Amino acid sequence: MPLLSVFNDLLFGLGVALTPFNMTVAVVGLILGTAIGVLPGLGGTNGVALLLPLTFTLQPTSAIILLASVYWGAIFGGAITSILFNIPGEPWSVATTFDGHPLAKQGKPGIALTAAFTSSFIGALVSIILFTFFAPPLAELALRFGPPENFAVLLLAFATFTGLGGGNPVKTVLMTLLGLLLSTVGFDIVTGQPRMNFGLISLQSGVNFVVIAIGLFGLGEIFLTVEEGLRLEGIRARLSFRDLVETWRQFPRYAATIVRSTILGFWIGVLPGTGATPASFMSYGLARQFSPHPERFGKGEVEGVVAPETAAHSAGIGALLPMVTLGIPGSPTAAVMLAGFFIWGLNPGPLLFQTQREFVWGLIGSMYIANVIGVLIVLTLVPAFAAINRIPFGILAPLIVIMSSIGAYAANNQILDLWIMLGSGVAGYLFKKLGYPLAPLVVALVLGDMTEQALRQTLIMGRGSPAIFLGRPIALGFFLAAALLFALPALRPLWRRARPPAEAKEAMEAGSLR
């Protein structure tokens, strides 16, 4: 891949993103996304899902810029609630609460917020550069993929949840299988037979993952909030110029952490099916492990904010890479965006770079622009966004319910989906309390059709024998990697016995919170 052509493409992309209309779209998306990220119970996945139907009137390039900007905004916004209210508005900002909230309580909310936004920005920017240069070669590699390779990659995605997610691996596998099963509801793609619908006609169109995601994440979160009796009482946030300068002067000290978190975040983001949440946890755990003062973590260590925020934003970018190049979403939010691709009439995958140059490079260009605008917006609007959380919960909760209902209904235009959403909400609450991870279910539901098709085609190619995988080195490599990840929870105790530092164990456990 000649470097010059990448620069040419990038300049072209920046040109697309810098048109007045697309700039406006990006700013609107960023503000909406930040607001969504600040609201507990309304995550980036919900935000993107809610806005998806509204993008049908836009050009695909503007539509993806809008959704991507909402996504960046939500990652920024998640940090605000975590730090000021100790309420992670997003699953990936849970790790930010560990040190961010103590800092805020010590009267340094400005320092915590500046550290969070600045490290998000750096993580994102470096990842975008990685994205720019790695996306085309990865896309070219992907062109050589057949059904066996696709199936092996998908298996690897599911294996990452089990191997790197922490928690009870049996529960993770069960949730993945359940998600795949939900995807089989409706019609069989090959034979056209109606199946798994329990005789209900309304289920023949299948189970929409938007409905499930809103229920599981959005409503489930409300139930948890209510149960814990949380009152949304925040700390007044004022961002002074002195806080900015003081925090930035400290930043060179965290260079190693930032570099490590960025690379880790990008890599975990690129791995299909993982996303920002495990990245932020792992990065926090590693930062503590490498720190000369691990005992300061959890009590208001700035580095404890820098590490997860850098990784989360970096993973957010990385997650878009397999989506654009392979058609495999790296996170639930990317999965929702992927659904958008199909609706806009685009086929995600390696050919996208050739057939939809404006779309792909417009998206990449907009990532540079949106992150620069984003960090400026959040740094100036911190007090305003914090005010959202002063809306009493008695008003906020029904507002979230109504927004969720609209999102769920708009997905398919049927009332049954509202009941499915409600049921998923209760299920999400129970699952979360019992430590069943939700993300694998949603990702599996999205990837289900693709997985089944790849598996069936592979079996047809091999005339019913799975031995076909042995003759295909790329597929076999992915397979072995997947097997290793599936085995990791069983291997980890052995490794830990050989080398038992307390921090490693705690980091592992922190990683299981997801």
Place this chain on the structure above:
Amino acid sequence: MRRAEILMALALSLGAGALLRQALRLPIGWTAVGPGAGFFPFWLAVGVAVCAVILLGQGLRAPLTEEGGAPFIPSGAWKPLLAVFLPMAAVVALVDYLGIYLGGALYLAGYTWLVGRHRWHTILPVSVLVPLVLFLIFEKWFLLPLPKGVVLEYFLYGR
């Protein structure tokens, strides 16, 4: 907590059984077009069943610690949980007749009054303005029709 783990594993086993039955109504073996329509769901349901049984075993074998014996839902949490859930279910049940806008307005008013314990000068603007703004956004700007229910349909279009 331990009891909840066991109950959840039992429920998931039963669910897997029902899904297995659904899958078995279709061909699960090799057909003229390769693996049959039931092939994929069948093996997935088998996997869910196996996982659920393992989890059931784990739940039963777990020692009864103090934490494990604690109630799954704290006794004080039932009231707020139901106060959130029941109105939510009621509004979903009513959306067919009242639509999202009227149903939403009623829900907002009822919730902020009964649960949020706000005064009318908060309730009124919230429950009137929010549905109105949503109506403008979805119906007018984005031309996305949401269920309006018989009452609003009558006032808007006279049918």
